[in-house]
Amino acid sequence: MEYIVYITDECRSEAKSHDCTDALEKAARDVECNQSISNFDPFPTPYFVKKKFGSKQGRLVAAQEIINISGIEYSVIKFLSVLIRGDREYDDFQCKAIDNGDKFLRRVKPEELRKFVEEKIVKDPPPKKKPLSEEENSFLFSSNTTYSLENEALIYESDDWIKAINGKSYTNYFSPICDAVSDLANGMNADKHCIDIKSLSGHNIVFFADREKNYIFLIGLYSIEENIDEIVEQWKKRQETTEVARLARRSYPQYLIADPDLWFDIEKDSQSNFALSGEEITVLKSTTEQKPFPLFINGRAGSGKSTILQYVFAEYFFRYLSYSDAMSPPAYFTYNSELLKQAKKFIFSLLKTNSNFAAQQKNEIDDDDLKQKLDESFHELRKYLLSIVDDDNHFLQNNYVNYSMFIELWHDKFNTDKIAQKEYPADISWHVIRTYIKGISPDDYLEPEEYIGLEEDQKTVSLELYKKIYETVWKWYKELKDDKKLWDDQDLVRHVIEIELVTPRFSGIFCDESQDFTRIEMEVIYRLSIFSDRDIPLHYVSRIPFVFAGDELQTLNPTGFRWDAITALFTEKFILSVYPDSARTPKLNFKELKNNYRSTQNIVNFCNALQLFRANRFNIPNLLPQVPWENTEGPGIARFQPKSAIFWEGIKQKTDTVFIIPCNEGDEIEWIRDDPELSTNIPFSDGKTPDYTVLSANSAKGLEFARVAVWKFGGKFGLDKLINQAENEDWAQLLPLQYHINKTYVAVSRAKSKLYILDDDTGVSNIWRVTKDGDLINSYLSGINKTKKKWGLDNLGFYYTEGSLSDFSDNVSDNQEETAKNLMGNGLVSKQSYFLRQAARIYSNLQNSQ
DSSP states (O other), rough: OOOEEEOOOHHHHHHHHOOOHHHHHHHHHHHHHHOOOSEEOOSSSSSEEEEETTTTTEEEEEEEEEEEEEEEEEEEEEEEEETTTSSHHHHHHHOOOHHHHHHHHHHSHHHHHHHHHHHHHSOOOOOEEOOOOOHHHHHHHHHOOOSSSSSEEEEEEHHHHHHHTTTTTTOOOOOHHHHHHHHHTTTTOOOEEEOOOSSSEEEEEEEEEEEETTTEEEEEEEESSSSSHHHHHHHHHHHHSSOOHHOOOOOEEGGGGSSSSHHHHHOTTTTOSSSSOOOHHHHHTTTSSSSOEEEEEOOOSSSSSSHHHHHHHHHHHHHHHHHHHTTTHHHESSSSSHHHHHHHHHHHHHHHHHHHHHHHHHHHOOOHHHHHHHTTEEEEHHHHHHHHSSOGGGOOOGGOHHHHHHHHHHHHTTOOHHHHHHHHHHHHHHHHHHIIISSSSSSSSSOOHHTTSSSSSOSSHHHHHHHHHIIIIIIHHHHHHHHHBBOHHHHHHHHHHHHTTTOOOSOOOOESSGGGGHHHHHHHHHHHBBBGGGEEOOGGGSSOOOOEEEGGGGOOOOOOHHHHHHHHHHHIIIHHHOOOGGGGOOEEEEEEOOOOOOHHHHHHHHHHHHHHHHHHHTTTTTTTEOOOOOOOOSOOOOOOOTOOHHHHHHHHOTOOOEEEEESOOOHHHHHHHSSSSHHHHSBTTTTSSSSSEEHHHHTTTOOOEEEEEHHHHHSSTTHHHHHHHOOOOOHHHHHHHHHHHHHHHHTTTTTTEEEEEEEOOHHHTTTTGGGGHHHHHHHHHHHHTTOOOOOGGGTTOOOOOEGGGGGGOOOOOOHHHHHHHHHHHHHHHTTTHHHHHHHHHHHHHHHHHH
């Protein structure tokens, strides 16, 4: 559908009077030549506006209409008016566009518009967007890989197996163990439960198998001195009452054993899990339906959302390999560099070993060639945008401002300003600047009078507060940036859009941790799709691969991310820009994941209690409890006083414990030294590295650990207002509390098996009692179940107990090598020495212990 621009006489006259006729003509040429309205911002329907218009802070008001000429539809962009910001007419339209905009629409006479279009397509037809090539068409409509639980023989592993094979006794015997497992899989015998390991006399693999259900369950590795019959009998009893998949810590298809190197990698990685659950397969199957995209995957911590994203990406990357000479690859974006590395490794393994891909592969691809092609697809968004910037001196790394740096700058400026600290602290200021002032439109900054014009459900602060932040914090921050040549992510995004460095490049768009992206960052990502620059028939729109995975409740830095805002942006910028008739707009594929595959029942239910509170306190009625996938309750959750001698004595025996503290990323060392208990009990042997692993919630995000101590998350200033709701609350004042709950949730959900809560009585009163106080919980259940019963005590089931020495006598697996590997990966990618020193300390301790 071609764009045609129609300019009303009144609009031309206004442009002339404001000395912006050239800007008006250029705007018309840009729309018709580029066949795009991406430079316009949506306004209340049916209007949209072009900002940064002319030299007098003008705004070009437009509307869109479909005209059918001889059976062919044309999208007519009607330039209605040029308004100058600050004028009365502009203010009236800004505040009440629907009420005051009709006079602009009446400037267009239907018969004149139709005549104009008829003459235009004969005398000066608009250029057509490039049509889909044969390869692009085939790429979109190729048949999908079929995933199921039935067509693959599966190997399950118990926690005991994973612990044993990573222990000292077996680390040098992976090859004979792999051979034994391969022999076992090829000659599956349901009557046997034990097999010898060649080259390792006196040791056995204990298992049970089911030929009919096509699986093998690896129970463990045991010496001949142990009572094998008793071990098998215990597992048989568990199998009788529990689905086998829920007994397993890990599962993968049998064909992975054919690649010993890959199998070794799997065994060394406690987080790897290649088999899909029924829930995950259901989401994957939705991508094979008639209208699969755009796909939005929402899931809490440990839900498997990244795994699904990676499977779908692997499907489209595999398609691309067949057309790599004729089209570009799909792109996988995230802001988390370690997750990016893990995803690339997982997808490489998937493409090399999955039988569904192997069966379709015509020509085997060399490993190095495959890795090189994957490198072209995987990008950390900030680094990708920096790679296309034409001026390296404009964005020096040392001048980059992240959330932590902004907080430091804010405190340097406003530390003695009691009004600022009370009314617009650093986190609220960052939220407003990043989300609204700089994050709504790439063309201009959102001034207070324009904030009024936003849809009501988009506003999270009052107009009065917005004005204060705009006039005080924003003007100071902008002047500081200009003076010292500082920059942040929004500056980078706005720059690449303003000078048109973003060009359509990728055949698919896949985004992990989508909650880390703001609106204009999403707009950049959308523009990178080659299909944003193609003539797309309406029924093709739902075939174009756009997939976003995330969880708005894990937003740690204030980005203003909301799923409904992202889906609205996608509809405005992609679907409605192609077909503005909302009645024909394709539906979005939104999938919510309910299972948690990471943690024990006790930890999942504890996290659910925190989520139940969040749902009531911040009015999130659609928030659902997670369902624990693991069959076992696991050890109890213990709460200790920070000064508890019992805790500090017990923790000496559990040196694999990871402390998560409520500081900003990069502030860990300073926070430890300022905390009286941590500074006393966690020494710095080398003066720079704490003797325990200590991370902020931001640093721990995306990782998981067997044993976690969550430290003083109830002690944040102002948390006394969290549970005790005040009358006539300003919603903006709740923002810091929401982000703190996000951090708290991320912290507790990192634990797989054991969770310690460290807080004094005030901290418990401020936050943790929402997981234990029966009266509060019942009131929350009553509130959330007013319309539809979704929650019950069975979702909450277990609350923390006061800690004792028995909380250090569990048999939770200690896998410090895995923790060290993750920390080293984070350090290498992020270039932060703190992570590398932490990893080096763990490796050194492991070497000394051996």
